[in-house]
Amino acid sequence: MKYLLERGVKFSNWERCPCGNLSEMLCICEGVYDSREHDPEGEWFNSHYKVLRCRACEQILILRYTADLDFIDDSEISSHFVEYTREVLYAPTKQRHYSIPHTIADIVAQAEKVVPTSSRAGFILCRAALEQLCKEQAIPETKTNVKGEVEHLDLKKRLNLLLEKEKLSKDLREIMHGIREIGNIFAHDSQAYLPEKISQDEVEILIGLVDYVLNRLYVDKSRTQKAVNELNMLKDKLRLEPKETGASE
Numbered sequence: 001m002k003y004l005l006e007r008g009v010k011f012s013n014w015e016r017c018p019c020g021n022l023s024e025m026l027c028i029c030e031g032v033y034d035s036r037e038h039d040p041e042g043e044w045f046n047s048h049y050k051v052l053r054c055r056a057c058e059q060i061l062i063l064r065y066t067a068d069l070d071f072i073d074d075s076e077i078s079s080h081f082v083e084y085t086r087e088v089l090y091a092p093t094k095q096r097h098y099s100i101p102h103t104i105a106d107i108v109a110q111a112e113k114v115v116p117t118s119s120r121a122g123f124i125l126c127r128a129a130l131e132q133l134c135k136e137q138a139i140p141e142t143k144t145n146v147k148g149e150v151e152h153l154d155l156k157k158r159l160n161l162l163l164e165k166e167k168l169s170k171d172l173r174e175i176m177h178g179i180r181e182i183g184n185i186f187a188h189d190s191q192a193y194l195p196e197k198i199s200q201d202e203v204e205i206l207i208g209l210v211d212y213v214l215n216r217l218y219v220d221k222s223r224t225q226k227a228v229n230e231l232n233m234l235k236d237k238l239r240l241e242p243k244e245t246g247a248s249e
């Protein structure tokens with residue numbers, strides 16, 4: 001993620017922790033690595049490291065901001081601001097809603113863990129989360145065709161069965177197949193070209209899309225059920241209690 005910082009201004013400690021807390025975190029330590037101090041002839045870049053602690057869950061977050069100082073531009077903006085690339089090197093595992101099966105949540109957590117080291121692995125794990133989703137939803141891996149032969153069902157066909165079974169909307173169809181297609185490129189071809197532009201930001205977007213699907217499939221359903229239960233409880237109470245409390249209409 002690109003990050004513009006005014007010269008002479010300190011990095012903010014305001015962060016959103018994966019636990020959900022958005023606040024000013026406690027900075028445990030920070031340090032700067034200036035490449036020229038170690039290799040005067042090499043590329044000149046400056047990395048600012050920060051170890052922050054969330055005041056709510058007390059877990060730590062490690063961030064790195066890197067500025068490419070070889071790139072000097074005379075524009076007005078660069079004289080006032082330095083452009084940094086912000087990377088999350090470590091973050092605690094995000095707590096997902098209890099209604100999401102833990103087998104799926106574990107795979108998404110693994111995807112989050114590999115984000116700083118391998119975008120490719122992150123993409124593949126997002127696709128794996130969809131495979132696990134089909135398994136949890138009892139979508140079969142094979143079917144017997146009209147000739148009596150056992151046919152293997154690929155993820156595309158299994159997702160279509162799931163979409164049909166759950167009567168899911170068209171937008172969800174597009175998102176689920178999109179995640180599958182992106183994961184396919186790297187799952188089936190280990191040599192697939194990974195564009196240089198792909199960074200942890202893109203994997204985080206894909207993980208966000210997986211979360212969107214899980215929220216629609218599990219969390220929304222669970223919340224709707226909870227609301228219906230609350231409404232029924234309320235109706236029951238109102239039906240029973242007016243006489244007892246002597247309330248008048």
Ligand SMILES: [Zn+2]
Nearest residue numbers: 017019054057
């Ligand atoms: Zn936290």
